[in-house]
Amino acid sequence: QAVQLTPRRWLNLQEYQSKKLMSDHGVRVQRFFVADTAKEALEAAKKLNAKEFVLKAQILAGGRGKGVFSSGLKGGVHLTKDPQVVGQLAKQMIGYNLATKQTPKEGVKVNKVMVAEALDISRETYLAILMDRSCNGPVIVGSPQGGVDIEEVAASNPELIFKEQVDIMEGVKDSQAQRMAGNLGFLGPLKNQAADQIKKLYNLFLKIDATQVEVNPFGETPEGQ
Incomplete structure (x- = not known):
């Protein structure tokens, strides 16, 4: 009887x-710092000098x-607009257990917090790139309904889930990136920006040998970014 070994990876970031x-791969994200202590969190907020912090x-x-x-x-x-509050909240987070619907009952210890500038998002969409066994290659999955549980969208509005199969030898074609950007509801210059970001996300997906890259929300700002 033949023995087949199937490698499994458990690396989540x-x-x-x-x-x-x-x-690092040219994908736009908000400015942020990581802190191990409440003091570092306060200093991070001061450095960011943003209108609002998350x-x-x-x-x-x-x-x-x-x-x-x-x-x-x-x-x-x-969310807060006061750097001092960032420090006060971090003091109640770092070193304590956080219990959520996905953790054990006792929760998981928090060793780090992320301090970031809070961005105004005028529209939230969903974008993911994953390896799909059914088509033996990468698939880009998108929806104009982002910022919510994508499984719920798939169940209630399946017509709002769009997919693009990618030939791993060719990569994402411009036409595919543009089509997905359009399906996500991006218009004009924003459509080109979104298509460019989709291609950069795909390059990241390949470069780090990922099984899934998910961005939720893949957002649009009032300034048209």
Whole structure:
């Protein structure tokens, strides 16, 4: 009887690691810093000098926004305009366990937080690139409905899920990137920008040998970025 070995990979990246990779590959992300202490978080907020900050606990689990810390703090994602509040909140996050719907009951210890500039997003779309066994290659999946659970969109509005199969030998064609950008609802110059970002995300996907790259939301700003 033949023995077949199937390699499996369990490497998941935290949000700040993904953002760094994207930035390194020319994908636009908001400015951010990572902090190990409340003092570092405060200093990061001062350096960013943004109108508003978003502070996020860094753990490998979804549902952070509605999670609860062992310190008593509710929510693993917070918005504030005050750098001092960033430091105060970080003090209640770092070193404590955060329990979400995807963690064990006792939660997962938070060792780092991400301090980022909060961007105004006028429109949220969804974009992912993944290896699809059914077609033996990469597939780009997109939806004009982003910022929400994509499984819910697929169940309630399947017509709003768009797919592009990519020939791994050829890569993403300009026509495919443009078509996906159009399906996501980007118009005019924004459509070209979105298509360019889609191609850069695909290059990142190939370069790091990923099985899935997901951006939710793949957003549009009021300034047309």
